Amino acid sequence: MSNAEKFSVVLPVYNEQDNLQTLFAEIRAAADSTGRPWEAVFVDDCSTDRSLAIIRELAEAHPEVRYVAFAENRGQSAAFCAGFDAVDSDIVVTMDADLQNDPSDIPDMLAAFGRDCEMVIGWRAKRRDTFIKRISSRIANKIRDSIVDDGVHDTGCSLKVMRTDLLRRIPRFKNMHRYFPILMKMEGARIHEVKVNHRQRGAGVSKYGTLDRALAGIWDLIGVKWLITRHIGYTVKEKK
Template identity: 35%
Template sequence: MNVSIIIPVFNERDSLPDLVHELEQNLKSYEAWEVLFIDDGSSDGSTEWITALCNKNPKFKLIQFHRNYGKSAALSEGFKAATGDFIITMDADLQDDPAEIGNLIAKLKEGWDLVSGWKKTRLDPLNKRLPSKLFNVVTRLMTGVKIHDFNCGLKGYRKSVVKSIDVYGGRHRYIPALAGQRKFKVTEIVVNHRARQFGETKYGGSRMFHGFFDLITLLFLNRYTQQPLHLFGSFGIGFLNMGLIVEGFVLYYKYVLGEPFSKHMALLMFGVMLIVIGIQFFSIGLLGELMARSTQGQENRVKKIHSQDTHHGLS
């Protein structure tokens, strides 16, 4: 069994020696493993320390960014590079306990596709716990994914999950929701959470608000990507109806009140403009529907090829 550990790193030099020691202790029972450090633009010596480690032990690997791109970008690159059958993500600040790796993998072996850690007892300051609790409640209600801690860095995945989801912007907070949208089986387990020993948290209150914008985007794309006509068609019909109502008033003035069109030319043109906008929205929806169907057909073919390859390999 192959295991890949993905760890985003941003200025965590003091935590790295203890982290690596704990990783080695908890991974030695696995036949094949790798640890991928994603250096997200560190400037405190983390890069140099990890580079020296990689030169000593090839099981540790480094992907280095030119500057700080954020956790989503770091995880995305880690997902691309990971070769393990099971992938574990965790933070580098020692708050995630490497001893939980075995528990995550055991849960994955039960048949789950994604296992999210739940820091039920959090050792964080109040100004971090309260926004996090609010964020998780809202996200759980809006996505329908029944877990308690979406933003926990400690998660376990099957390879099929990380190769199927697209993580960018701030979408790392919603990986369980992204997996749920693709019909992967998602669950959670309670994990040990430890107090930060070195450095300062990278979490700020503003991130919660940014996270809600990402959530709205995620829900919008999930609802309308495959059925764009539902969105653009609704706008189109709305504008078309408003235009027809306006033109109805113009006809009323002309044929009931006997007033010439020239007297209401501005209203006439406004109605025409609304009708044209409505037709354009509806046309965009139809075009989007054709594109969505084309993409869905390609996805179905890929799934079939993957299934055939899998069955062939097992025979």
């Protein structure tokens, strides 16, 4: 991959007013260090705090910032999809807006991208979540892997680098962001993992509970398993 190839950082946002200024400063430092052109695309999921106002201020002050603002709350998967549709590059970097993902990991992940892979996934080897969240994630991961084995250690890490064209082709549904690896594999992507830093949330509150995620996850697994078994893939040998 050329060092001059542009990349887009896509960031779903819901009530993260206290994190956005710091987050963008860290993204800018990491992105500028790569020497590549870049942009940050914030997708506000109808926040009820000052998140959108802060995003507007960032866009006014920094030409690299663009944004999409939802008219109603549609969830993280919808926000990611809106970001994928809005980007102006062939490479997408995804991450959360809560500062638990570390933007300083972006250069190493970009360096790994394109070396025999179309997707690079962050692996949070040392999680900084609460004990309950870590345990529930481990249980959920074991159940998921027994039904939908995507072959990665940490499919839940939002810090990923992916090819835009493949992202725009994968099926879209609620909570699809939890299944990016297997969905990208269905489109032919090869995956590489990079260990990344994971930080404790400094401000704001988690938007997800454990019980609601577990219940929704059951339906998601059934649906994704169906998609895998019914997926159509082909290679064109010749055409005129």
